[in-house]
Amino acid sequence: MRTSYLFTSESVSEGHPDKVADQISDAIVDLFLTKDPEARVACETMTTTNRVVLAGEIRGRGIMDENGNWAEGVREEIERTVRETVKRIGYEQSGFHWDRLEFANHLHPQSAHIAQGVDATGNKDEGAGDQGIMFGFACDETPDLMPATLDYSHKILQRMAQDRHSGTAPFLEPDAKSQVTLRFEAGKPVEATAIVVSTQHAKGYDSGDKESELHAYVKAVVRDVLPAGLITDATVFHINPTGSFEIGGPDGDAGITGRKIIVDTYGGAAPHGGGAFSGKDPTKVDRSAAYAARYLAKNIVAAGLAKRCTIQLAYAIGVPQPLSLYVDTHGTGIVGDDAIEAAIGKITKLGGLTPRGIRTHLRLNRPIYSPTAAYGHFGRKAEGELFPWEKTDLVEDLEAALA
Structure with missing residues (x-):
């Protein structure tokens, strides 16, 4: 090293066109989770001169039925949420104004084929919302353990x-x-x-x-x-x-949801699996497993087990258990990386790092995502409170598992 x-x-900034899109997408996630904590949301936003367009797949009680029929008043709530988000950011310009922009909503029901693989049924636990690899990182360069x-x-x-x-x-x-x-x-x-x-x-x-x-x-x-x-x-x-x-x-x-993934994570100091966060409910492991990986990496550094730590998790769509867990302390660890991997596996409160286990432990089925959509998802607080994946409450568990 x-x-x-x-x-x-x-x-x-929050006013960058891609970040405007991210904030709108996450405002929609929060709106839907307020109505149904188990809502499925994949909301993409495009912004351009005095225009905002939404597209994506959704499902949830009190939101939209399987035939694409909106619950009463929801379409109006969506448009109001979009305009309020743009207003909060501060856009009242001739080329982009919260009150005068044209708005189009193309959200539609989630694919039944995705639902059958992801939902818990019978003896089958909830599966990952997609395949992919997710990374978490922490280092001792700042008090928040960020680059x-x-x-x-x-x-x-x-x-x-x-x-x-x-x-x-x-x-x-x-x-x-x-x-x-x-x-x-x-x-x-x-x-x-x-x-x-x-x-x-x-x-x-x-x-x-x-x-x-x-x-x-x-x-x-x-x-x-x-x-x-x-x-x-x-x-x-x-x-x-x-x-x-x-x-x-x-x-x-023009701005598009999910184009600032390096800004959202570690500024290039760590690998990235390629999946964006904003606009996605927490069954999507692009989001929840990346949060879990940061949570683990931060607690490893906070426990003094390493000065730098990278975590990788991998999932397959519809499969609950992660396919792999990888720890790399970049030569700064005081114990072996394989020992840390084994210790993580002993911490039962993590629920085996399944999507449901992650969501339950970190309490992710809440409308907490709008504040994440600008200035990074890691290393900071929202409204005075740490994001749940930023807490260092696993330190004692890691130490006990390594004893």
């Missing part, structure tokens, strides 16, 4: 969004991207060599004194977010390097 290197991660480059990229944009919503930075518009490059020595971040921030802005903030004001504001945010000492005289800032960024969001570029 290299100990001296440069590494970079990026993030995008530092991604953690700081997220927090820069979160601070800017807070200032935009509060009116502290009225010249900011919703769309933005960040990128942080850190130099590592002995495996620890010691210097920020480059910071990139591109932010949509009000008219006129691309030249003269207003441009200087915007640049000074961004630099102040970065210096406040990054730990002391990482910003040096040699740090290079690229702020709106194209010059102007007035047209943004879905008016500037």
Whole structure:
């Protein structure tokens, strides 16, 4: 494992067109789980100039029957949820406005062939909602046990969004991207060599004194977010390097659910199985097993068993038990990786890492997903409370299983 290197991660704001799509999709997941905790949802969203389109497969009591007939008032609730999400993000622009955008709903019933493989029937437990591989990761670079480059990229944009919503930075518009490059020595971040921030802005903030004001504001945010000492005289800032960024969001570029999977996870510091999270109910292991893998990896690092940990899980559609569990502590573990794998298998509260076991232990059949859809699914809190997969309540169980 290299100990001296440069590494970079990026993030995008809640107003980025793909993130607008993710937030709409997860708002629909939450709406349906509120009506039926066992709802099946695969909701894809496309956003473009003053238009939002939903498509996908759904099933649930009080939502839609098997013939595609909507329960009373649900279609109107869906459209209201979409518009409220866009309004909360802050889009009231001529090219994308929460009240004036055109909305199309093409959601339809879930395939009966998928349902028969996934649902629990008779002696058959609930199966995985799809095949695939899922990864979880944790490292000791930050207090949240996340890669530092991604953690700081997220927090820069979160601070800017807070200032935009509060009116502290009225010249900011919703769309933005960040990128942080850190130099590592002995495996620890010691210097920020480059910071990139591109932010949509009000008219006129691309030249003269207003441009200087915007640049000074961004630099102040970065210096406040990054730990002391990482910003040096040699740090290079690229702020709106194209010059102007007035047209943004879905008016500037179409957005699609699930296109920011590296931003959503570990910023490139760990492998990715390829499945997106947003718009999917927790029977889809793309989502729930990825959360479980992060939960395991974080608890392994929190227990002091390793400084870095990658977990892989694999599933087949309709099959409850995972096909494989793989642990890699990248040479930083104090016990063997095979011993950790065996210890995980002894923790009965995980339910054998079946979809039902994961959902039950982490209490995933709740409407908790809208806050995950911007600024990452890992390493943070929502409304003051840790996401359930971010808790470190397995530490004692791991220690006991290894004793």
